[in-house]
Amino acid sequence: MCGIIGYSGSRNARTVVLDGLKTLEYRGYDSAGAAFSAEDITVFKTGGRVSDLEKITPNIVAHAGIGHTRWATHGAPSAKNAHPHLSFDGRFAVVHNGVITNCDELKLSLIRRGIRFVSDTDSEIIAHLLSLEYDGDMVSTIDKVSSLLRGATTFIALKKGDERVYMHRNGASLVVGKGDGECIVASDALAITPYTSDVAVLCDGETAIMNATDVKFFKNGKQLDKPFGKTDRTAPKDCSCHMRAEIDEIPSALLNAYAEISRSITPAVSDMVRNAKRTIFFGCGTAYHAGLYGKIIFERVGVPSNAVIASEIDDERFIDENCLCVFITQSGETADTLIALAECKARGARTLAITNVKESTVTFEADETVFIGAGAEIAVAATKSYVCQLLALYMLSQERTEKRMGKSEIQALANAAKVVSKENLYAPEYKDFNPFFIGKGIDNVTAKEGALKFKEITCKFADAYGAGELKHGSIALIDEKSVAYVVSTNEHDEERVRATVRELQSRGAYVFAVTNSNRLGANKTLMLPKIYDENLYPVLSVIPLQNLALTASLCLGLDPDKPRNLAKSVTVI
Ligand code: BG6
DSSP states (O other): OOEEEEEEESSOHHHHHHHHHHHHGGGOOSEEEEEEESSSEEEEEESSOHHHHHHHSOOOOOSEEEEEEEOOSSSOSSTTTSSOEEOTTSSEEEEEESOBTTHHHHHHHHHHTTOOOOSSOSTHHHHHHHHHHOOSOHHHHHHHHHHHOOBOOEEEEEETTOOOEEEEESSSOOEEEEOSSEEEEESSGGGTTTTOSEEEEOOTTEEEEEOSSOEEEEETTEEEOOOOEEOOOOOOOOOSOHHHHHHHTHHHHHHHHHHHHHHHOOHHHHHHHHHOSEEEEEESHHHHHHHHHHHHHHHHTTOOEEEEEGGGGGGOOOOSTTEEEEEEESSSOOHHHHHHHHHHHHTTOEEEEEESOTTSHHHHHSSEEEEOOOOOOOSSSOSHHHHHHHHHHHHHHGGGSSOOOOHHHHHHHHHHHHHHTTOOOOOGGGTTSEEEEEEOTHHHHHHHHHHHHHHHHHOSOOEEEETTTGGGTGGGGOSTTEEEEEEEOOGGGHHHHHHHHHHHHTTTOEEEEEESOSOSOOSEEEEOOOOSOGGGHHHHHHHHHHHHHHHHHHHTTOOTTSOTTOOSSOOOO
C-alpha cells in the first residue's frame, strides 16, 4: 500500500503535504514525492524517505498540492519511479495507490500513440491518459480514464494552473476532510485530523473534486450528496520508536478495546455468533495468527471452526450460508482479505469484520463489524492490535456461553499485561544464535506470531515449531548455536513441553520459557502472572516475544517501525 495525499486551501501546501506524508509513511516508505500547482506544476521526488523529500523541496508558495509515499510494486524504488507522475505534456500530475492489472496493454497502446514513458511504473499511465482523454470536463475525463483501468486504481491528480484537487477511488481507501478554508484528501484519516475531523469516505467508483472551500462528489457522471461525519482517528504523538510505544500501550489499549468491542457486539453480532453452525477465520500475517487463536477458542465453546490464510481461500471448499466467515484485519484495507470477503459473500456466508479502523473498506463490505479500539497503530509490525484482536475473539466466543468478561476481569488482564510488558527475553550472548519459537496448541499460535515478529523487524530467519512435532524432523536444525523460546501456558501440555525442553537442551540449545509453570526445566524462565481464564494467556505470552523482536532489531541498528520490504497493510494482491 502507499500513502497518498492532496490539499487545497489557505495554508502553504508544501507544509501540509510533507507533514501528511510523514504521518502516512507507515503505509510504504521506499520513495516519496510531491507536486504543487500554481501557474505551473512543480514536482519533487526522491528514492528515499519523506525526510529526504523535505530536504529537496524548496519553500515554494502554493495552495494546492499532492504527495505520495511508496511501497514499490512496478519499478524499483527510485526518484524516477516515485510519484507524482507527470503527463507527457506536463498538464497533469498524479499519485496512485494500487496496481493497474492491465498496465502492459495500456502502456503498449500509449507507446503506439507516441507517448514516451519516463518511469517503469504502471501509475504513469494514469497521467498520460488524463491528458489524452481530457475533454474540458474533469468528471467525464476521470470517468473515461477510470473505465480504461483494471485493478486497484485510486488516484489523486493536479491540473496545471488549477488549484483544485481531483481524485477517484477504486480499490484503495480515500478519505476527504473539509476544514475551515481548506480541504484535504488522504489514504488514511490520520493525515487529515490535524486539520479537521469532518470527513467523508469515498467508495469504489466515486470521483471527487475539491478546492479550498468545497468538495463535490460524483459517480457515473452524476453528482452525489455525500454526508460528512466525525472521525475519532488521531495520529499518535511523534516518537523515536512507535513499536516501543505501542507495546507499552497494550495495557491501556486492552481497556479501551474492551469498551469498544463491548459496544460493537450488538444484538445482531451476538445473533450471528450464536447461530453460526461453523466459523471460518480469515486474515493475513499477524491477523491470520489471530484467526488461528479464534479457531481454537471457538472450538472450545463447541463451534466447528477453521482458520484460513486469506489468499488461500480457493481451497476452502465448504463455505455456504451456514458459515460465519470472520475477517480479521487491523487496517481494514488488505486486498487479500477483502477478496476473500467478497468470495465468501458470493458463496452465501454471513460475514463479520474485526478491524481497528472505522472508515476502512472492510467495514463497508462485511455484514457486521467489531471494532477493536486499539488506537492508531503506526509501526508496521502489529503488536497492540494483535492482542486486541485476541480479546475481541475471546469476547465473541463468550457469546456462545453464559459467561461475559467483566470490568474487574479486563482490569486484571490489563494489570497483568503491564507486568509482562516490562519483561524481555533478549540476551546479547545469543544474538547470533538461530532462534526457534516453540509451543503446543494455543501456545503454538503465539510461537508463530513470535517468529513472524522476529523475522519482520530483524530481517533474520526464524520459525515456529509445534512442541510435539519438533522431534519429527526440524530438530535436525538444533545445535549449540540454537536458542529456543518455548511458550507453555496450559497444564495439559506441560509434560510434553518439558520433554521438548530436554530434547532441545541435550542437543546444545539454550532454552527460554514463557510460561505459568516452573516445572519446565528451561535455562531461563519468564513466569507469567496468573489470570482467571487460561484462554487469555496468549494475550500475555506474546508480549515478551514482541519485546524480544524489538530489542533484537534495535541492537542490529535497524528501524523497527519501517522494516525492509514491508508495508503496514498491502492493498494489492
Ligand atoms: C502485512 C503487515 O502487510 O499485513 C502485517 O506487514 C499485517 O503486519 C498484515 O499483520 C495484515 O494486515 P491487516 O491490516 O489486514 O491486519
